[in-house]
Amino acid sequence: MKNVILLTIDTLRKDVLGCYGNEDGLTPFIDSLQDKCIRFNKAHSPGPYTQAAFPGILASSFYMEYGRQKMLSEKRVLISEVLKKTGVTTAGFHSNPYLSAYFGWNKGWDVFYDSMEDEVDDKVPYIKAGEINNKVSAWLSSHIGGIAGYNPFFLWVHYMDVHEPYVPERNYMDMVDPSINLNEEEMFGLFKDVLLKRDVSDRRIVETLKKLYCAHVREIDDGVREFFGILEKCNVLKDTLIIITSDHGDEFGEHGGLSHDGKMYSELVNVPLLIYDPSREKTEVRDTLVSLLDIPPTILYLFGLNQVDVFEGHPLIPLDDYPARGVFGEAVDKHGSTEKGEEKEVHYYCEGDLKIIYRERDDSWELYDLNADPKEINNIVETSSAAGAMKQKVSPRVRRYQR
Amino acid sequence: MSKVVVLGLSGFNPELVEGWLEDLPNLRKMQEEGIWGKMESTVPPNIPQAWTCAQSSRNPGIFGFWDFSYRDEFSYGEFKTIDCRVKDQRVDCLYKILPISGQKIATINMPVTWPPPRIPGGYSISSFMTPDLEKGFTWPESLADEVQGLVGEYIIDVGEAEENYLQMEKDRALKRSYEMDAQRFTLLRHFIAKKQCDYVCTVIMGADRMSHLFYRFFDEQHIRYDPDSQYGNVLHDYYVWIDKHIGETYDVLNGDTVLFAHSAHGVQRLDGRINLNEWLIQEGYMVLHEYPSQLTPMMKLKVDWANTKAWATGYTGQLYLNIKGREAQGIVDPDEYDRLLDEIAKKIIEIPDERGNSLKTQVFKRKEIHSGPFAQYGPDLFILFDEYRWNISEMVGYGHGNLYSFDKPSGPDDGADGLNGYFCIAGPGVPASGQYTGATLLDVAPTVLDVMDLEILKEMEGKSLLGEEKSAHPPEDDQKMRSRLKALGY
Numbered sequence A: 001m002k003n004v005i006l007l008t009i010d011t012l013r014k015d016v017l018g019c020y021g022n023e024d025g026l027t028p029f030i031d032s033l034q035d036k037c038i039r040f041n042k043a044h045s046p047g048p049y050t051q052a053a054f055p056g057i058l059a060s061s062f063y064m065e066y067g068r069q070k071m072l073s074e075k076r077v078l079i080s081e082v083l084k085k086t087g088v089t090t091a092g093f094h095s096n097p098y099l100s101a102y103f104g105w106n107k108g109w110d111v112f113y114d115s116m117e118d119e120v121d122d123k124v125p126y127i128k129a130g131e132i133n134n135k136v137s138a139w140l141s142s143h144i145g146g147i148a149g150y151n152p153f154f155l156w157v158h159y160m161d162v163h164e165p166y167v168p169e170r171n172y173m174d175m176v177d178p179s180i181n182l183n184e185e186e187m188f189g190l191f192k193d194v195l196l197k198r199d200v201s202d203r204r205i206v207e208t209l210k211k212l213y214c215a216h217v218r219e220i221d222d223g224v225r226e227f228f229g230i231l232e233k234c235n236v237l238k239d240t241l242i243i244i245t246s247d248h249g250d251e252f253g254e255h256g257g258l259s260h261d262g263k264m265y266s267e268l269v270n271v272p273l274l275i276y277d278p279s280r281e282k283t284e285v286r287d288t289l290v291s292l293l294d295i296p297p298t299i300l301y302l303f304g305l306n307q308v309d310v311f312e313g314h315p316l317i318p319l320d321d322y323p324a325r326g327v328f329g330e331a332v333d334k335h336g337s338t339e340k341g342e343e344k345e346v347h348y349y350c351e352g353d354l355k356i357i358y359r360e361r362d363d364s365w366e367l368y369d370l371n372a373d374p375k376e377i378n379n380i381v382e383t384s385s386a387a388g389a390m391k392q393k394v395s396p397r398v399r400r401y402q403r
Numbered sequence B: 001m002s003k004v005v006v007l008g009l010s011g012f013n014p015e016l017v018e019g020w021l022e023d024l025p026n027l028r029k030m031q032e033e034g035i036w037g038k039m040e041s042t043v044p045p046n047i048p049q050a051w052t053c054a055q056s057s058r059n060p061g062i063f064g065f066w067d068f069s070y071r072d073e074f075s076y077g078e079f080k081t082i083d084c085r086v087k088d089q090r091v092d093c094l095y096k097i098l099p100i101s102g103q104k105i106a107t108i109n110m111p112v113t114w115p116p117p118r119i120p121g122g123y124s125i126s127s128f129m130t131p132d133l134e135k136g137f138t139w140p141e142s143l144a145d146e147v148q149g150l151v152g153e154y155i156i157d158v159g160e161a162e163e164n165y166l167q168m169e170k171d172r173a174l175k176r177s178y179e180m181d182a183q184r185f186t187l188l189r190h191f192i193a194k195k196q197c198d199y200v201c202t203v204i205m206g207a208d209r210m211s212h213l214f215y216r217f218f219d220e221q222h223i224r225y226d227p228d229s230q231y232g233n234v235l236h237d238y239y240v241w242i243d244k245h246i247g248e249t250y251d252v253l254n255g256d257t258v259l260f261a262h263s264a265h266g267v268q269r270l271d272g273r274i275n276l277n278e279w280l281i282q283e284g285y286m287v288l289h290e291y292p293s294q295l296t297p298m299m300k301l302k303v304d305w306a307n308t309k310a311w312a313t314g315y316t317g318q319l320y321l322n323i324k325g326r327e328a329q330g331i332v333d334p335d336e337y338d339r340l341l342d343e344i345a346k347k348i349i350e351i352p353d354e355r356g357n358s359l360k361t362q363v364f365k366r367k368e369i370h371s372g373p374f375a376q377y378g379p380d381l382f383i384l385f386d387e388y389r390w391n392i393s394e395m396v397g398y399g400h401g402n403l404y405s406f407d408k409p410s411g412p413d414d415g416a417d418g419l420n421g422y423f424c425i426a427g428p429g430v431p432a433s434g435q436y437t438g439a440t441l442l443d444v445a446p447t448v449l450d451v452m453d454l455e456i457l458k459e460m461e462g463k464s465l466l467g468e469e470k471s472a473h474p475p476e477d478d479q480k481m482r483s484r485l486k487a488l489g490y
Helices: A028-032 A050-059 A079-085 A129-144 A170-176 A184-195 A203-233 A292-302 A387-397 B014-023 B025-033 B047-056 B084-090 B094-100 B143-151 B170-194 B206-217 B234-252 B276-282 B334-349 B441-451 B475-487
Strands: A003-009 A037-044 A089-093 A111-113 A153-159 A240-245 A270-276 A284-291 A327-332 A345-351 A354-359 A364-369 B003-009 B035-040 B069-071 B079-081 B105-108 B123-125 B199-204 B257-262 B266-269 B272-275 B288-290 B310-313 B318-321 B362-365 B381-384 B390-393 B415-418 B420-426
Touching: A003 A203, A003 A292, A028 A203, A050 A079, A050 A292, A050 A327, A079 A089, A079 A153, A079 A292, A089 A129, A111 A129, A129 A153, A129 A203, A153 A203, A170 A203, A184 A203, A240 A292, A270 A292, A284 A292, A284 A327, A327 A387, A345 A387, A354 A387, A364 A387, B003 B170, B003 B234, B003 B441, B014 B025, B014 B035, B014 B234, B014 B266, B014 B420, B025 B234, B025 B257, B025 B420, B025 B475, B035 B441, B047 B094, B047 B441, B094 B105, B094 B199, B094 B441, B105 B170, B123 B143, B143 B170, B170 B199, B170 B206, B170 B234, B206 B234, B206 B266, B206 B415, B234 B257, B257 B441, B266 B420, B272 B276, B276 B310, B276 B390, B318 B334, B334 B362, B334 B381, B420 B441
Parallel strands: A003 A153, A003 A240, A037 A284, A089 A111, A089 A153, B003 B199, B003 B257, B105 B123, B105 B199, B272 B390
Antiparallel strands: A037 A270, A240 A270, A327 A345, A345 A354, A354 A364, B035 B420, B069 B079, B257 B420, B266 B415, B310 B318, B318 B381, B362 B381
16 A cells, blocks of 8 residues: 555544444444444553553553653654655644644654644634644645655644534534533533533533533544545545544543543543555454554554564554554553642553553552453452452553653 | 742642642742652752752762761761861852853852852852851852841841750741741842842742741641641741742743742651660660760760771761771771671661551662762761651660650751652743653752753763753743643643
8 A cells, every 4th residue: 555644533432433333323434434444443542641642653652651751752753753764755734732843743744733833712722623634635735746656655634623622513513412502602611610620420411511522523523524535536545544543532420530531441541443445345343452552563564664673562464463462551640730739650451351450649459351341340459360460560560661 | 041040948848839739829830831840859858968969969979968067087976067168179069160151140048158158250148057147148248238238137047046946936936937038038039130140049948947846736647746726827828928929039030030949858747766876776786885874965975986886877867887997996897898787777677666667767878879089988878767757866865775756855846857859940941841750959950050051060960850841942832832731621
């Protein structure tokens, strides 16, 4: 395949996609792609928020490797850097401040748009998918030019539209639940007064928030549809492999909170992962445990390039060469500037049907049997005979990068 | 480049800052706009060498003191009071380094600056160890009149010549502390506004003193917790008052100056003292000609050196061996050095608290943590009982085998200096990168030099806290980033 695109959608839960079993019809376009997709049912993000996940997605390294500054460590190698050196054209378009040039994420891109020069407002504090698509379209048109023989490209596109504040447009709200009659101010009020305060005391309000979120999901599906339309129009879709995923999910009270804080439950770290291959004719479903750290090695493989030592993941393709192994994730429990106090580490490790979580703050362990208890409610760390072995996987990783 | 104001907050405890942050709007603002976190002190966390480490980015082995006095070579009994002249012969602090590169500076109340250092083109006001104003406390000398004109009679410390602050009547100590620190802030702002200095530093001592005096009145875990006094909020209110002054100081910096606030150690609750020399006697490592009939400091004990292998000094766990060929009457074979230290350390770690619980004791051999030309004269072993929440008494006379005490001879003391200090730095060129993990006192001087765009000296042992992020962004970009993240809920 000539080109590779990485399409990441911020804060997109796996279980809101039809292709992952959701029955609310929120993602008709993405679902329609399934015939040409490899679908990973057990893809794990290495962290529950952008800063913890993206070192894995773009640099195949863990969050706390090389210290944990918001600034990207010079020691991290982005997939863009590796590709650019080999002559592949690299372009990135997004609107997530944590991934901006300000924090050093512009390494290795021939073209890099992070929206920080543009004005945004409080209700939509990012550049929306439609505008991102316009920029991608303009770049792509100029890149392929009028003549045949354009340079192969790696394109990374990241949408923010599912991220809070949830203030969806009316038509999308109506598609999800027309009975919700909140105006923009009221929706924004829920963001400030409920979501920011992580107030889950009123179940109905939490359900309303989830519906607002789902309206954004429905909206972003149209954004993806438009994006594919651009690729079609530019006549590159047939020559391009597209990896679709998200950096983390979002919580709606499942474990006592909202948004995406430093927790390691499935609503946050289980993510969709699809590989769209235009030459494919039938869905391929994989139940292997995989990690988003595997994305950069996969991209190298797709371009026919040698693997690089700094990447900690494993290529997802060829599918049958992928080793059965556990997946790790790490974060700190307070990561936003609004959260006061000392940060403590949180780790998880998943192997087979078991997931273990360690919280440094109270030196506590949780072990879940994801098969019997997919909602991660019954902590079996005291009773499971596997607890000791699972702990031993995680313990060496705690505070390992203390400077 | 930016100018720098270093605001020393002696004794500021990061846990207390965290707990009271809602009431400390100015520190909160600085934290939001800059870099902050715990700042690890030196072992042991005593004021004189801790501030010297911060100002020089060198470990105590370089300059040879670990406490308020330093041992004269390998003497048993002769401990000299440190002063600025000895320090300046041995190590270069910022007030020496900066004028050499042409910076105009002022230093106010930096510990171990008496006699006041003669700063070319700059100013100094000596520290709380100044013996008497009459003996000179400023450089140039003529500065003294200007100082007294601004603030009245200059207050050297909460305590006075004949009266240790721990023995003072509490209300009077509190009043004097506020007056003293108000003077420091007045002088600090004067030097910033009127003297066109590139670097001004001052050390505020009040929070340190007040912690030692008032900790029992608000900390429920304090062994002498006293909830029924009028002093329950004294320390909280002191932090709030300092925060107000930090805000006023921040406001007079006109966009070209970075404010770097830090403590050299935190003061935490004191749980008790291990009478370490009593223990050494009990274990047979120390032998006396005569057991004293009253509490007696180490230097006045009648030690049978020909039969003594180890002794301890100070409050913070400093133990020496009596080495043959090193100390005058040394008896421990140098080949036995490590074995004996290991043996003593192993037993010390097993000393429980008075209820039999583990003290989570840590020990460090000197050579593991300090190095340099004067390291050899230092203690051979450093002992941390429960992260210094348990201190040490060097006194003997508590009664044979009596290992636990609480009060100091100088009076009741509620607080213990601990390893966790606090820092916060904000201003032009300082990124809003938030909480920083892994800062140590040795990082202070390199950070100051980095902010001022000066070269970090090769021999410095710390790093700049600005890291790779320094000056990467103009302030308007920092502002834009903050508002974007805030709008997303971060």
